[in-house]
Amino acid sequence: MSKLLKVDRLTTRLRNGANIVDGISFEMAAGETFALLGESGCGKSMTALSILKLLPDGVENSAGEIRLGDTALERLAEREMREIRGGRMAMIFQEPGLSLNPVMTVGAQIAEVLALHKDMYGDAVLVRSIELLTQVGIPDAARRAQEYPFQMSGGMKQRVMIAMALAGEPQLLIADEPTTALDVTIQAQVLQLLRETQQKSGMAMLLITHDLGVVAENAHRVGVMYAGQIVELATREQLFAKPLHPYTQKLFAALPDAQRNGHTLAAIPGNVPPLGSIEQGCRFAPRCDRAWALCREQMPELFAVPGGAEVRCHLYQATGGGKNRSATATELKQTALAARPESNSQNPLLQVEDLKVHFPIRKGLLQRVVGQVRAVDGVSLSIAQGTTLALVGESGCGKTTLGKALLRLNQPTSGQVYFEGALIEGDAHRNMMQMVFQDPYASLNPKMRIAEILEEGMAALHIGNDSAERQAHIDELLDKVGLARDSKWRYPHEFSGGQRQRIAIARALAVSPRLLVCDEPTSALDVSVQAQILNLLRSLQQELGLSYLFITHNLAVVEYLAQEVCVMYLGRIVERGTTQEVMRAPRHPYTQALLSAVPRIDGAGRQYVSLGGEQPSPANPPQGCPFAPRCPQAMAICSDKFPAMTHAKGGTHGVRCHLYSAEPN
């Protein structure tokens, strides 16, 4: 097969001399999907922008060749490059909300591409745009073409972006994290759409992602990037069967799932090094547990191993220090932890009964209440001492609102919360429950030092008598979360994302709470760092007997960390049970669809339950079962009545679905 895109020793650097992309070479054939896999800050997006010659200010292409077919892109002038962009090459960006012009109809935006690259005018443009929108699965395309981006949902906007990219009939599509901002079920739809269009049009796709699951679903060949270099090049089958580079191996090992339940995850210590900080030796050496002297002195070359894969590691070089790779290749550090405490539902630590959080919608001059956003609509749950309850659902289903309502950051509209059997009212329980937030970059005040951040809660709740006592406690907390004691005199901007999340956990622990509400604490972090934080949360649970309410959309984390799961949809819990029950034998159609939408790295044997449409607005929920409009198994009764909780035989596995209402309890 002829090569469509050839990138040879591409180097991109900052004006100050640091190389962001350092000597990247790869090739792509027509109809092939090549995935660039790596953590944030390793240069994936910069590689894509270099190919398109769309580098931001202060970044320049310093060396290397890029050939698209017979054209040498690096020699083209900006005017000629404009012909290529959108015509022979197109790009889809991560955030669909930001990549469409809000003041143009989507039809007009597609028409722009057609006029520029296909010389189409008048009615032909209209017909073709509607055709494209239909092709990407937008129903009622003729009407949708006249709509503005704000009238569309996130998944719909990403489809429009794909339609725009396809309009120029490109030979190469660059997709930069195309599904990262989308929900799992929408992600599955978009990935499938990308696969189908690629098969139909035969274009090549450069897929940039940090998600091993997405790679497993879509890619033919994979380049693993680390600190600006490709460290491993392999086909998907090779990579998933036998990852060669220690970094790739660790990435796999760091993925949480049910098999590793009960073990600590093999987290990679440290962080991705800052650009240009390592000048000598292998860039992964400081984090690699199999590095030896040579690794720190000499940078390994990308080296072809028998079988066709290429890897940048001294372990595989013929002269590689005499290490036996077969003995070490699959060795993973796994420490069995003590058995988890059994869930004890007789004596719950926290009990929530029929909690509702409604936000009024006000309109008009007099601000009259015209409706309610039913963010949380009658949720009951209980968490036992020392256990973890995972709350799973897509964005907008009210899971974060529920977490905040427990801490009274939102005022609940109705319902009761009991802590150790006592009804909670007002602020009296601040030292019992605390919260760990999603974004470690937004949850620490950038103008306060770590010691001040940690002391704030203690001071507010009058814990510790004087400053000295609190400082001692702060030292203890920093030890607990694995940070150096002297870091308390520093400011948050000096820490990486993972370290910041440790600080956020230490802040919550400062007032010795019994329950932590963790609101997606790892979703803003890289896979390797995510594993560190999950390990920390588990060891803290064992050490301190904490209970967690773990809010997440990442089902793999649920299997690793939680004993019980509640699945939430549109403000209500639709299924609950132990992790085993819900993850292995889901009963609610929504849970089944959710589980099947998650891209699995083992790939095989997955039965995909396609879910049409998107979650409706909680301001205007559908009558009856909120899931009925999207449910593949909906019946007449579903749109009439919201089903009651039906329990299966064991009594722990409950589901709210009419499919099971008829069954005897």
Next chain:
Amino acid sequence: MSFMPVILWSDALVFLLIAAIVAAAVHVRKREHLMLPWKRVARSSVALVSMLVLSVFLVIGLLDTLHYRAALPQNGSEKVYSPEVLSAFDALVGPLRTHTEKTYSAPFALHLYAKESMRDAQDNVVREYPRLQYGGTHLADEAERDMDVLQRALVGMLAGTLAGVMLSWLLRRRYTQPALTIALVLLAALIGTIMNLSAAYHVLGTDKVGQDVLYLSLKSIRTGLIIGTLTTLVTLPLALFLGVAAGYFRGWVDDVIQYIYTVLSSIPSVLLIAAAVLMMQVTIDTHPDWFDTSASRADMRLVALCLILGLTSWTGLCRLLRGETLKLREMEYIQAAQAFGVSSMRILSRHIMPNVMHIILIALVMDFSALVLAEAVLSYVGVGVDPSMISFGTMINGARLEMGREPMVWWSLASAFVFMLVLVLAANLFADAVRDAFDPRLNRTEGQA
């Protein structure tokens, strides 16, 4: 003691402001993350050059703020001080102030700009342009003037250049940017030239009552600076407190504050200021016993003008801060503090205020030039500073008649224009550099390293 220090109200407020700036500088120097944007400012050559120009103005303004009353020659046992309040700047430029001609004279002129009846050698009455009392009196032959001006200019320029080179050599450790060195030398040369020339000539001419226009322009600087800086002392607490409170508490607090500033900003501001100034003027005029010198009365009017300008111009910053606080209050660190039950006042002072400081700083630096211009406009309209106080506005106001005169007197207006332009341009360029350095939305690559 041969003089008595006088601290006028505006002087006291300036000292307060300086103390606040010094305290803030000490605070910032100790914290590296606060120093970072200032280091970025120091790396920009535009910022350094405009700061250099501004600092010349600032030094003149500060010297002009140290007021005193000189002792009169004694004839009794009691010490008597002159009713005239002078400043350190007046003492420094002594002759410039005291060399007053009879009326208008053009720049570098040797003669007055108006004919007078004089008796010539034959004792005939002739109408002639009389020689100036001070300007160029050292010249025996009037034809030598051009040569003499050139010579003095060159000598002054050389001396100034020399001083500039020496100064930049002294500063070579701290500042290495070539743009700054060039600007320093050029500025020093310019100052040297003007200083040397002004010793013998009226470089910018004289005004209606014969006062040196260069002296007037230099004295106007203090008025402009005071209006530009002291007004912020009034604006800042109002805008900061109300804006942050409106954004954080929302609900009825937000409604009340929003209504106040919407109403205030829908009244034409000149009208509002004129009404307030006229009222204040009447109050001051009916209580002459409150002030012991005319300078202190004029000064009180200046301070009152700052107060009025401040009370009418806080709305813009307030609106800006409200918006920023609305954004900040949704940040997770604020919610984390709320989860600990931290009090609202503490959240405002510990979490929100430090995070809006960059906006305040940018707004203040940008407002400065607007206020200097506002003073000129108000004084022109006649509702600005006291007519006895020298300011750009009063100079321009005077030019109203001068421009209609035949032949026209252009130099007062021109020098007020040039001085104000340089001051405001330098302030604007500096404000731009500060904005760039503090704006978090600008992409920077240095932060990642």
